[in-house]
Amino acid sequence: MNQLTVIGLGAADFEQMQMGVYKKIKAAKKIYVRTEDHPVIQDLKLEGIEFTSFDDVYIKHGSFGPVYEEIAQRLIEAVSQEDVMYGVPGHPLVAEQTVQHLIEADQNGQIKLVIEGGQSFLDPIFGALKIDPIEGFQLLDGTSMSIHDMNMRQHILIAQVYDSFSASEVKLTLMEKYRDDYPVTIVTAAGSSQESLRTVPLYELDQAAEINNLTTVYVPPVESDEEALRDWTTFRQIIATLRGPDGCPWDQKQTHESLKKYLLEEAHEFLAAVDAEDDFAMVEELGDVLLQVFLHAQIGEDNGYFTLEEVLASISEKMIRRHPHVFGDVTAEDAETVVANWEAIKKQEKGNVDGEPLLKNEYSPYSSLQTSYKYQKKAATVGFDWPNADEAWKKFTEEWQEFQDEIKQGNELSRTDEFGDVLFTLVNIARFYKISPEEAMLHANEKFARRFHYVEQSVAKSGKAFSDFTLEQLDSFWNEAKQIEKGE
Numbered sequence: 019m020n021q022l023t024v025i026g027l028g029a030a031d032f033e034q035m036q037m038g039v040y041k042k043i044k045a046a047k048k049i050y051v052r053t054e055d056h057p058v059i060q061d062l063k064l065e066g067i068e069f070t071s072f073d074d075v076y077i078k079h080g081s082f083g084p085v086y087e088e089i090a091q092r093l094i095e096a097v098s099q100e101d102v103m104y105g106v107p108g109h110p111l112v113a114e115q116t117v118q119h120l121i122e123a124d125q126n127g128q129i130k131l132v133i134e135g136g137q138s139f140l141d142p143i144f145g146a147l148k149i150d151p152i153e154g155f156q157l158l159d160g161t162s163m164s165i166h167d168m169n170m171r172q173h174i175l176i177a178q179v180y181d182s183f184s185a186s187e188v189k190l191t192l193m194e195k196y197r198d199d200y201p202v203t204i205v206t207a208a209g210s211s212q213e214s215l216r217t218v219p220l221y222e223l224d225q226a227a228e229i230n231n232l233t234t235v236y237v238p239p240v241e242s243d244e245e246a247l248r249d250w251t252t253f254r255q256i257i258a259t260l261r262g263p264d265g266c267p268w269d270q271k272q273t274h275e276s277l278k279k280y281l282l283e284e285a286h287e288f289l290a291a292v293d294a295e296d297d298f299a300m301v302e303e304l305g306d307v308l309l310q311v312f313l314h315a316q317i318g319e320d321n322g323y324f325t326l327e328e329v330l331a332s333i334s335e336k337m338i339r340r341h342p343h344v345f346g347d348v349t350a351e352d353a354e355t356v357v358a359n360w361e362a363i364k365k366q367e368k369g370n371v372d373g374e375p376l377l378k379n380e381y382s383p384y385s386s387l388q389t390s391y392k393y394q395k396k397a398a399t400v401g402f403d404w405p406n407a408d409e410a411w412k413k414f415t416e417e418w419q420e421f422q423d424e425i426k427q428g429n430e431l432s433r434t435d436e437f438g439d440v441l442f443t444l445v446n447i448a449r450f451y452k453i454s455p456e457e458a459m460l461h462a463n464e465k466f467a468r469r470f471h472y473v474e475q476s477v478a479k480s481g482k483a484f485s486d487f488t489l490e491q492l493d494s495f496w497n498e499a500k501q502i503e504k505g506e
Contacts, residue, residue: 019130022097024117026109026136027051029143030210032061039136043067046103050096052089052116055231056107057210069105082115082161082178090119097129107231109138113157113177139234140175142209147236149173160184160235165194170246174237179229186224188235195248196220196237203236204228254326257312261320274317281310282384289457290464339363361399376400387455390445398449407450414443472499 025042028035035058043049043062051059054071063069072089079085093116096102110117110133117133124131144151155173161184168174179185192202199219206214206228214228223235240246243255260269284306291299315326340363343350350356376399380392397403404410421436428436448455476495477484484492 025134029139031057112138176235189223469499
């Protein structure tokens with residue numbers, strides 16, 4: 019089997035090329051290069067060394083993925099005929115996707131691959147920026163990076179920023195976490211005689227004229243929490259500080275039990291924001307819900323019982339485990355199949371055994387409506403359910419009549435009992451129409467409060483007291499509120 023040797027051309031000009039690399043290139047018979055747009059290529063050509071480049075492949079495709087795949091495939095075909103050397107900028111194992119494709123081919127037995135040295139672009143960049151990588155750094159690909167990749171407290175180097183368009187994409191991604199005028203440094207041709215460093219505010223990144231295929235963008239670490247408010251680590255540290263020795267007395271004394279009511283309140287306020295279709299309010303209220311989650315996780319960590327990482331691991335494992343149609347080989351054609359699979363997996367996880375009460379784990383201590391909904395839903399899984407909504411309506415009519423009878427001739431206990439049956443059947447009707455009774459009740463309460471507030475304002479504007487109005491007059495204010503909400 020012929021040999022494919024990948025060699026690094028270095029990161030700078032001919033003067034910086036390693037002597038061993040130079041000698042191996044001189045001795046090679048057939049040399050391919052990913053691109054001729056590199057400082058050493060012209061100098062090597064002057065010495066009579068011939069290259070076959072893949073620059074033509076870049077023109078064929080609209081993105082880098084297919085380019086790298088085609089280059090690798092061409093090299094695999096070429097080495098089937100003879101020994102081949104393939105030269106790449108920098109070091110072959112630093113930010114070189116074509117080499118990763120070749121490594122995969124080598125592992126699959128398609129080729130015999132040898133990787134030689136070459137100076138990566140990292141060393142001269144560290145020197146040019148005067149930073150120590152032991153402080154922590156990230157090397158990101160500007161063509162595929164996302165905000166989830168970035169650690170704002172480390173040095174960040176972004177490669178593959180080769181023109182104003184790619185610089186614009188990087189800028190927009192960075193702006194999702196960093197302030198618009200955050201200083202970034204454009205490093206071009208580091209280590210060569212043409213080395214250039216220019217620090218600009220982030221919003222000017224794509225306006226720099228010197229951006230080319232030798233450019234790397236450097237983003238320095240943030241210096242304060244205020245500069246990293248969109249970073250999860252910042253929020254976690256804030257909560258730890260509030261709960262710490264020099265933190266807030268209120269936060270320090272909280273327990274899982276004392277915080278229960280706040281989690282309920284914040285969840286309800288978020289649902290109200292959803293009903294109002296208020297995106298800004300949703301952002302704020304979701305933050306309040308998140309605060310409760312982080313507080314509970316911090317309390318667990320402070321007490322030595324569990325950590326936030328354990329919470330994340332638990333829910334991540336559950337999502338993967340309960341979505342085999344996404345992360346496994348199970349097929350689910352519709353939402354109903356997904357729900358059925360979910361319930362089956364859930365039952366298996368909880369180790370339900372024959373003879374165990376079916377409703378054992380369905381009780382919700384904070385909502386009678388939700389408990390009723392869950393009881394009926396669980397009972398339906400074993401066939402204890404009306405066949406259709408019409409039968410549920412008939413049951414409601416029956417229970418409503420029984421309640422009216424108790425109003426006329428019953429006592430307080432029997433009336434309470436029959437009214438509970440009425441509510442229970444209404445919850446069942448809601449379930450047939452895929453309506454959450456809890457959500458419906460929250461919406462009704464919020465709507466009542468909103469319209470009654472309008473009534474209060476109307477009374478106040480009149481300069482009179484509530485007692486000066488008849489019920490019909492107050493009801494007219496209520497109807498005005500309804501018309502305003504409907505835009506009439």
